[in-house]
Amino acid sequence: MCVFCYMGSKSFLEKVAEIITDLKKYNPNLIYVKIHFYSKNNYVYVPQELLPLYRDVIVPLADIVTPNQFEAEKLSGISINNQDDALKAIECLHTKGVKVVVISSSDIGKEGNMLTLASTAKNGVRECYKIEFPMLDGRFVGTGDLFAACLLGWIHKSNSIKDAFEKTLSTMQSVIKRTLEHAQKLAGPGNKPTPAQMELRLVQSKSDIENPKDTFKAQLNRKTLSQSAQNQAATSLRNQLSGLENRHSSSGLLLDITRGGKRVRGCTYAQVTCAFILILVIMVTSAMMRYLERESGFKAISTHSVVLMHNSLNTSRGNMTHLSNFP
Numbered sequence: 001m002c003v004f005c006y007m008g009s010k011s012f013l014e015k016v017a018e019i020i021t022d023l024k025k026y027n028p029n030l031i032y033v034k035i036h037f038y039s040k041n042n043y044v045y046v047p048q049e050l051l052p053l054y055r056d057v058i059v060p061l062a063d064i065v066t067p068n069q070f071e072a073e074k075l076s077g078i079s080i081n082n083q084d085d086a087l088k089a090i091e092c093l094h095t096k097g098v099k100v101v102v103i104s105s106s107d108i109g110k111e112g113n114m115l116t117l118a119s120t121a122k123n124g125v126r127e128c129y130k131i132e133f134p135m136l137d138g139r140f141v142g143t144g145d146l147f148a149a150c151l152l153g154w155i156h157k158s159n160s161i162k163d164a165f166e167k168t169l170s171t172m173q174s175v176i177k178r179t180l181e182h183a184q185k186l187a188g189p190g191n192k193p194t195p196a197q198m199e200l201r202l203v204q205s206k207s208d209i210e211n212p213k214d215t216f217k218a219q220l221n222r223k224t225l226s227q228s229a230q231n232q233a234a235t236s237l238r239n240q241l242s243g244l245e246n247r248h249s250s251s252g253l254l255l256d257i258t259r260g261g262k263r264v265r266g267c268t269y270a271q272v273t274c275a276f277i278l279i280l281v282i283m284v285t286s287a288m289m290r291y292l293e294r295e296s297g298f299k300a301i302s303t304h305s306v307v308l309m310h311n312s313l314n315t316s317r318g319n320m321t322h323l324s325n326f327p
């Protein structure tokens, strides 16, 4: 597993992309998680010019991404004002090849609430859950990191996005409530806690991290995608299909049979065309035989066999026939 936070330099980012690509080659099971990298509360951490690199190179390499609303907007180019928009943004990130997309926080729930969404994409099927909860009054630092760490840990343990999502939210809220209560105690009545007083009470929350309470139930998001998002999804499917065609034409293959991701057999267009022509010739010839037999009273017999098919098409044998004159 490899977790990657934000980086502010182009050359660092390019190196990370190179390393992740290499690591995935050696270990295809490597899970690479892209977490906070860009911004919080509309504040941009990294230079704007790095956005295309994050969006087009780093994110497509990720298995899991956990952007907040602002980052999801930046990465997808979709402004998120409601759940439909959020689904479109999520779809856009899935289209980039990300398997798990979690929007860690958004303001599209009910007034005063935070809404989080977790979506998986498996074999073209989307499963999206949401959890809504009251937003507490305070600015917390490191919540995005804690969120990603808990989520990854639980996905690894339970392999269920719903379960991992619920447990993560439960831990987050316990930690945040404990932090806020402690900060308010330190600040004194009527005073606003300082950032230092708001430091997350992680050590004190050990048991809530290890054994999250069963407080949150994720709801399956039954809202269907809007027409435009469906069109977007259809376009992405078309892109995937055209990618497939390109792959075939680039390898010159019409049919790939793969085992464990490796091609074990393939047929070229030429081979398949030859096979069809030969089958056609055999059918026409045998029809002619029968016709001539009927019309002339001659008998057609088979004299020898020849190899018909190209060996890479599972060598098979067929009979060649010719006409003999029987009295």
Ligand SMILES: Nc1ncnc2c1ncn2[C@@H]1O[C@H](COP(=O)(O)OP(=O)(O)O)[C@@H](O)[C@H]1O
Pocket (backbone or CB within 6 Å): 036, 039, 040, 041, 067, 068, 069, 104, 105, 114, 116, 134, 135, 136, 137, 138, 139, 140, 142, 143, 144, 145, 147, 169, 172, 173, 176
């Ligand atoms: N003000 C808040 N009130 C309640 N929960 C919060 C608050 N801020 C953060 N959280 C919790 O932290 C999680 C991650 O927060 P988020 O704001 O998305 O992090 P970041 O912006 O650092 O990436 C949220 O899912 C939520 O559970």
Ligand SMILES: Cc1ncc(COP(=O)(O)O)c(CN)c1O
Pocket (backbone or CB within 6 Å): 005, 006, 036, 039, 040, 140, 141, 142, 143, 144, 145, 146
């Ligand atoms: C330098 C720096 N500052 C602050 C943060 C905290 O970010 P957040 O509150 O969004 O988790 C991070 C998160 N990786 C960071 O790398």
